[in-house]
Amino acid sequence: MSSQLSNTSFKFIALGAGNEVGRSCHILSYKGKTIMLDAGVHPAYQGMASLPFYDDYDLSTVDILLISHFHLDHAASLPYVMQRTNFKGRVFMTHPTKAIYRWLLRDFVRVTSIGENSILDKDDNLYTDEDLVESFDKIETIDFHSTVDVNGIKFTAFHAGHVLGAAMFQIEIAGLKVLFTGDYSRELDRHLNSAEVPPLPSDVLIVESTFGTATHEPRLNREKKLTQIIHSTVAKGGRVLMPVFALGRAQELMLILEEYWTQHAEELAGNQVPIYYASDLARKCMNVFQTYVNMMNDDIRKKFRDSQTNPFIFKHISYLKNLDEFQDFGPSVMLASPGMLQSGISRDLLEKWCPEEKNLVLITGYSVEGTMAKYIMLEPDTIPSVNNPDITIPRRCQVDEISFAAHVDFQENLEFIEKINATNIILVHGESNPMGRLKSALLSNFASLKGTPEEVHVYNPRNSVDVVLEYKGVKVAK
């Protein structure tokens, strides 16, 4: 523990996701205990440059590391932390997160270190398959709603919505309660529970700010727009490319498309317009979804019980491991990873299909600054080829964005923040501008409490900048 801090200081530092989206990693310390939250990579960078600023902190002091969900920007540097640094704490995640993490990171290692298109030198590999396997055995799993105590640090996982297995953590040290949302959503979707408000209040709230003060359209409108634009594109003979992260939101989109294809079977089904899910992980990951239906919402569990068939076994969607087995004749809908078109299957198809006007690239996830998914939305005349940046490819296809990213919008975030009722709010996981706008909106929302003991403080720290809060003695419960 740093010596200039008094025993009553709570300290927060972002090693990543401070005024950015990507490489989430935060450190909390209070009364000599240290907790690390998430260990991600930044999707716009490669190799060591994609890591959080681990050099700025002595990781050997960390007692526990909690992983909120399996997305790469929250979990993909975990094997590096566990195998390649002086970290010696315990690591916890929920059961579905661990099940999916295993396959995802194996794929991540393959894509970043071995593949023919490897952009990295051997020395710049973050970790190997062996690191991954060794680290996997040391990860402990937790159930939702049961409290774990590690040497005086208590923590509990709550449902966060967002993706299967995603958790919010409420952490308690010597009476001080901190809630970390990770990525979360409050809107009910087709398969997930929405984020819950923990029964006990929190003193400090660390909350995502992805969408800043923006407003989402209601889900039913978005679903309608999505199916309409896809239907009209394929009716013209066009191909639809939906870049998706292999797991998580892709399964929600598949539930929507499967239902729509069943309802419009005469025009679409029976291979008239095939839907593909193209990912190395497709089959393995669908097994995880088929296994953890019990962790999903009542809606999908009821469907499961009533029909006696697994809702994640699809009639109208086929799996592709790679593009060798794909015969590209006529209209089709392709969900392909990775979601930000950095490389791989989705990028190959983008380069193949984007010169044709009748084709459509449909972005449904959150696109991080610096990635092709963000760039394509500016509708550039040409894009660089991933294998040879000197070659440019004309872009004439349509580009559209309909968000199914499952992050809260401003109203949902504000409502949740008010329910948590913390007097210190730390914003993370947002680009500077949306995060700054969210901060101003929160401060004006809570302006009437200014100068009272309930005054709400809002912080938007950059990476590696401390936030220090004073909590005198053991906190008395509110």
Ligand SMILES: [Zn+2]
């Ligand atoms: Zn996420």
